[in-house]
Amino acid sequence: xxxxxxxxNEKFEILLENMDYKTIASMISKMQAVxxxxxxxxxxxxxxxxxxxxxxxxxxxxxxxRLNLEKQAEVANELVSKELSNILEFIAPDDRADLxxxxxxxxxxxxxxxxTKKTREDIIRLSSxxxxxxxxxxxxxxxxxxxxxxxxxxxxxxRHDAPSKETIYYIYVVDSDMxxxxxxxLEDLILANLESSVTSIMKTKxxxxxxxEDQESVAKKIEKYDLIAIPVVNKKNQLVGIVTHDDxxxxxxxxxxxxxxxxxxxxxxxxxxxxxxxxxxxxxKNRAYWLISLxxxxxxxxxxxxxxxxxxxxxxxxxxxxxxxxxxxxxxxxQSATVIVRALAIGEITIKDWLKVIWKETKISAMLAFVLGxxxxxxxxxLTTADDIPEGFNLLNIALxxxxxxxxxxxxxxxxxxxxxxxxxxxxxxxxxxxxxxLTTLVDISGMLIYFGLVSLLLT
Amino acid sequence: xxxxxxxxNEKFEILLENMDYKTIASMISKMQAVxxxxxxxxxxxxxxxxxxxxxxxxxxxxxxxRLNLEKQAEVANELVSKELSNILEFIAPDDRADLxxxxxxxxxxxxxxxxTKKTREDIIRLSSxxxxxxxxxxxxxxxxxxxxxxxxxxxxxxRHDAPSKETIYYIYVVDSDMxxxxxxxLEDLILANLESSVTSIMKTKxxxxxxxEDQESVAKKIEKYDLIAIPVVNKKNQLVGIVTHDDxxxxxxxxxxxxxxxxxxxxxxxxxxxxxxxxxxxxxKNRAYWLISLxxxxxxxxxxxxxxxxxxxxxxxxxxxxxxxxxxxxxxxxQSATVIVRALAIGEITIKDWLKVIWKETKISAMLAFVLGxxxxxxxxxLTTADDIPEGFNLLNIALxxxxxxxxxxxxxxxxxxxxxxxxxxxxxxxxxxxxxxLTTLVDISGMLIYFGLVSLLLT
Numbered sequence: 001x002x003x004x005x006x007x008x009n010e011k012f013e014i015l016l017e018n019m020d021y022k023t024i025a026s027m028i029s030k031m032q033a034v035x036x037x038x039x040x041x042x043x044x045x046x047x048x049x050x051x052x053x054x055x056x057x058x059x060x061x062x063x064x065x066r067l068n069l070e071k072q073a074e075v076a077n078e079l080v081s082k083e084l085s086n087i088l089e090f091i092a093p094d095d096r097a098d099l100x101x102x103x104x105x106x107x108x109x110x111x112x113x114x115x116t117k118k119t120r121e122d123i124i125r126l127s128s129x130x131x132x133x134x135x136x137x138x139x140x141x142x143x144x145x146x147x148x149x150x151x152x153x154x155x156x157x158x159r160h161d162a163p164s165k166e167t168i169y170y171i172y173v174v175d176s177d178m179x180x181x182x183x184x185x186l187e188d189l190i191l192a193n194l195e196s197s198v199t200s201i202m203k204t205k206x207x208x209x210x211x212x213e214d215q216e217s218v219a220k221k222i223e224k225y226d227l228i229a230i231p232v233v234n235k236k237n238q239l240v241g242i243v244t245h246d247d248x249x250x251x252x253x254x255x256x257x258x259x260x261x262x263x264x265x266x267x268x269x270x271x272x273x274x275x276x277x278x279x280x281x282x283x284x285k286n287r288a289y290w291l292i293s294l295x296x297x298x299x300x301x302x303x304x305x306x307x308x309x310x311x312x313x314x315x316x317x318x319x320x321x322x323x324x325x326x327x328x329x330x331x332x333x334x335q336s337a338t339v340i341v342r343a344l345a346i347g348e349i350t351i352k353d354w355l356k357v358i359w360k361e362t363k364i365s366a367m368l369a370f371v372l373g374x375x376x377x378x379x380x381x382x383l384t385t386a387d388d389i390p391e392g393f394n395l396l397n398i399a400l401x402x403x404x405x406x407x408x409x410x411x412x413x414x415x416x417x418x419x420x421x422x423x424x425x426x427x428x429x430x431x432x433x434x435x436x437x438x439l440t441t442l443v444d445i446s447g448m449l450i451y452f453g454l455v456s457l458l459l460t
Numbered sequence: 461x462x463x464x465x466x467x468x469n470e471k472f473e474i475l476l477e478n479m480d481y482k483t484i485a486s487m488i489s490k491m492q493a494v495x496x497x498x499x500x501x502x503x504x505x506x507x508x509x510x511x512x513x514x515x516x517x518x519x520x521x522x523x524x525x526r527l528n529l530e531k532q533a534e535v536a537n538e539l540v541s542k543e544l545s546n547i548l549e550f551i552a553p554d555d556r557a558d559l560x561x562x563x564x565x566x567x568x569x570x571x572x573x574x575x576t577k578k579t580r581e582d583i584i585r586l587s588s589x590x591x592x593x594x595x596x597x598x599x600x601x602x603x604x605x606x607x608x609x610x611x612x613x614x615x616x617x618x619r620h621d622a623p624s625k626e627t628i629y630y631i632y633v634v635d636s637d638m639x640x641x642x643x644x645x646l647e648d649l650i651l652a653n654l655e656s657s658v659t660s661i662m663k664t665k666x667x668x669x670x671x672x673e674d675q676e677s678v679a680k681k682i683e684k685y686d687l688i689a690i691p692v693v694n695k696k697n698q699l700v701g702i703v704t705h706d707d708x709x710x711x712x713x714x715x716x717x718x719x720x721x722x723x724x725x726x727x728x729x730x731x732x733x734x735x736x737x738x739x740x741x742x743x744x745k746n747r748a749y750w751l752i753s754l755x756x757x758x759x760x761x762x763x764x765x766x767x768x769x770x771x772x773x774x775x776x777x778x779x780x781x782x783x784x785x786x787x788x789x790x791x792x793x794x795q796s797a798t799v800i801v802r803a804l805a806i807g808e809i810t811i812k813d814w815l816k817v818i819w820k821e822t823k824i825s826a827m828l829a830f831v832l833g834x835x836x837x838x839x840x841x842x843l844t845t846a847d848d849i850p851e852g853f854n855l856l857n858i859a860l861x862x863x864x865x866x867x868x869x870x871x872x873x874x875x876x877x878x879x880x881x882x883x884x885x886x887x888x889x890x891x892x893x894x895x896x897x898x899l900t901t902l903v904d905i906s907g908m909l910i911y912f913g914l915v916s917l918l919l920t
Contacts, residue, residue: 168647169629187628226706245705246686256716257802264798275803280823287795295835298784302843305780312779319772319779320765324758326783331897335747338724342717343735363740375755383762437791444783
């Protein structure tokens with residue numbers, strides 16, 4: 001299988017070098033559109049234009065709409081308006097609106113007169129919803145019938161509309177003012193008695209989304225109710241579009257990337273660019289926010305260490321284990337934070353469970369603290385040479401105190417990591433704001449206090 | 461809306477206290493099954509049994525199959541075998557097999573004789589596939605027709621089978637030995653000329669999964685090709701089941717949790733337990749692996765600091781900024797690792813792009829290094845008091861060297877964070893093994909070398 005793909009890849013590259021677009025076109029036309037798009041994604045726009053020019057408009061639309069959005073725009077900007085308008089007519093409404101938004105203003109203006117009135121209005125309407133709303137990802141291709149129809153008439157309408165509909169598995173029932181009142185499963189419509197009415201087989205327990213609703217909330221509804229598509233209504237409860245299951249997967253993936261990045265203290269929306277296309281200074285801005293904030297908060301741990309510099313002066317060996325305190329605390333805190341942020345996100349726990357979480361984390365962290373504290377004790381014993389220990393100090397005591405401090409640090413860091421996301425959620429903030437870097441810095445401060453506090457109390 | 465839910469919740473709790481199961485049952489029966497299950501998930505098993513006993517078997521099956529799997533098993537273990545067998549007949553085959561696996565061996569044995577032969581065989585077959593394979597998540601409810609049928613006969617068969625099928629949007633075409641040869645869209649079947657043959661409207665460009673294929677790979681195919689369901693075949697290319705789009709979302713969510721946890725150095729499969737049900741010592745085991753490994757590797761940074769303790773003795777102030785070096789390096793490395801691991805996972809970059817990635821990260825990290833180095837310089841100036849500086853040293857020089865060391869640390873940490881996931885992928889390992897804690901510890905070692913190297917070279 002992999003070998004076959006390797007061979008195909010080589011063949012493709014040789015054909016490209018020879019500019020044998022005709023053979024490439026025939027090779028590609030045998031593939032699924034999404035596979036063809038994978039080949040084309042990696043080559044320059046003018047070569048893509050040469051290849052897709054050999055397809056009919058429908059095939060071209062099918063393949064072009066599956067390229068990266070940035071590539072789509074590059075190719076579209078290369079085409080003449082008339083050609084582009086023909087292709088756009090065959091692209092699904094939501095993808096078409098996304099592509100349109102990416103075109104240069106000049107191309108947009110040249111293009112509009114060539115589109116059919118219906119397509120033009122559709123594009124303008126779908127492009128007008130705010131980024132990230134249900135309206136911005138919905139499609140206007142849906143099957144709807146009026147509630148007064150008979151099954152026979154309804155079937156006729158669906159048969160007639162079907163070829164142009166993105167999904168006809170749910171047929172939405174509306175009144176004469178397009179108010180959404182129910183839906184019918186396609187299979188129920190097929191199986192129903194031809195003489196009965198639409199309302200007799202209509203389901204009225206309906207899950208729907210508002211056109212301004214956040215796309216993530218819409219995708220979660222599709223996930224929760226196992227839907228193939230969800231109807232989208234405006235303020236007047238009129239059906240204006242649908243969001244489909246494949247869009248839901250894309251939205252959930254995108255949100256998941258943003259959550260992970262947020263958790264790592266990276267700000268900004270992921271959607272706008274892919275990694276390589278995002279300008280370096282945007283990457284810089286997204287990352288610098290937290291790094292700089294934390295460097296400033298980090299002053300505090302600097303001040304603490306400074307306060308205790310008399311400890312370091314009399315007992316240099318204490319300095320050697322500062323990185324261990326900082327790291328182990330940060331790592332164990334990040335772990336519990338990760339587990340809790342996820343458990344909150346997928347609904348395994350709610351904020352009401354905070355006591356149970358503390359109890360569970362207390363047991364877990366006690367075990368971790370014991371093992372890691374013991375390791376630290378052993379480490380101190382092994383790493384320390386005789387001349388590290390000043391007059392009047394005892395290696396065993398020092399190792400005990402450092403081991404104890406590490407155990408305490410692991411314990412508090414784990415509990416903090418678990419509790420802070422729950423507190424964030426309690427205050428209606430995203431639990432992921434307890435970003436791993438933020439926690440690391442907090443845990444550092446508590447760690448230095450514990451470390452130097454214990455050392456100065458018990459050793460000096 | 462939220463207020464309404466609050467009221468419903470309160471009402472529900474009062475009814476529970478009064479053991480008014482009848483009113484609860486009528487309240488719940490008006491909800492979607494998934495919503496009803498949300499209420500029941502939070503109450504004890506015997507109360508659930510009292511409530512679902514008031515429903516017919518189909519409704520009970522619908523609601524019970526949407527409870528947490530652990531709750532399902534608790535409830536099922538409470539029911540008598542005959543009752544349970546009746547309910548099982550109405551649960552979707554894949555959910556049924558999952559539930560069966562969770563029952564105690566005793567309940568399983570008592571149950572089997574009560575099941576219909578078809579259901580019994582179905583459960584045993586689906587339970588026999590290895591955890592995480594397509595076979596273990598597939599459903600045996602699919603619509604299939606033989607390739608020799610006419611459209612009219614095919615429609616008749618689909619009409620007849622439909623009520624028992626989980627999804628009939630794709631109708632799979634097989635030969636007389638159940639070999640998969642194509643599929644038909646339900647809408648095409650409905651629209652086709654009654655006299656023509658099945659093969660005339662059949663699509664033969666087919667995406668399918670192997671029954672032993674990893675579930676994540678199957679889910680990714682559903683995502684890539686925007687499928688509602690994917691057919692699953694055995695070694696002989698015979699159709700044995702389908703995996704549906706809603707299962708794909710569940711699988712992708714689960715894998716995403718495991719990826720995030722892996723990235724945070726948490727081992728183990730997520731699926732086995734939910735957070736609160738997972739025993740503390742399993743949590744401990746999953747987290748301890750990396751923490752302990754890293755504590756051991758951390759010895760190295762301890763040794764390095766130890767080697768340079770003469771620097772600390774002559775210039776104590778250097779110790780104060782050790783935590784800052786460790787943290788800032790760890791944070792900036794984790795950020796670039798996060799971005800690259802995600803970009804690799806969603807296919808925005810491939811290992812072939814490594815040079816482009818280095819170039820991009822070089823630019824980003826140069827900016828970050830400059831800003832953070834400058835901040836460190838300022839920090840040293842502000843935090844240092846006159847008696848921190850021994851005879852013969854100059855504050856400005858010290859601040860310059862520490863700022864320079866931090867800048868160099870940010871630069872190398874960022875590049876390492878970006879490069880290591882790509883190297884891991886090159887060696888066929890999961891890029892997420894460059895777990896954030898692992899990177900933190902590595903970056904610590906390089907950071908201590910840079911820090912003490914520069915200080916001893918330029919200052920002492």
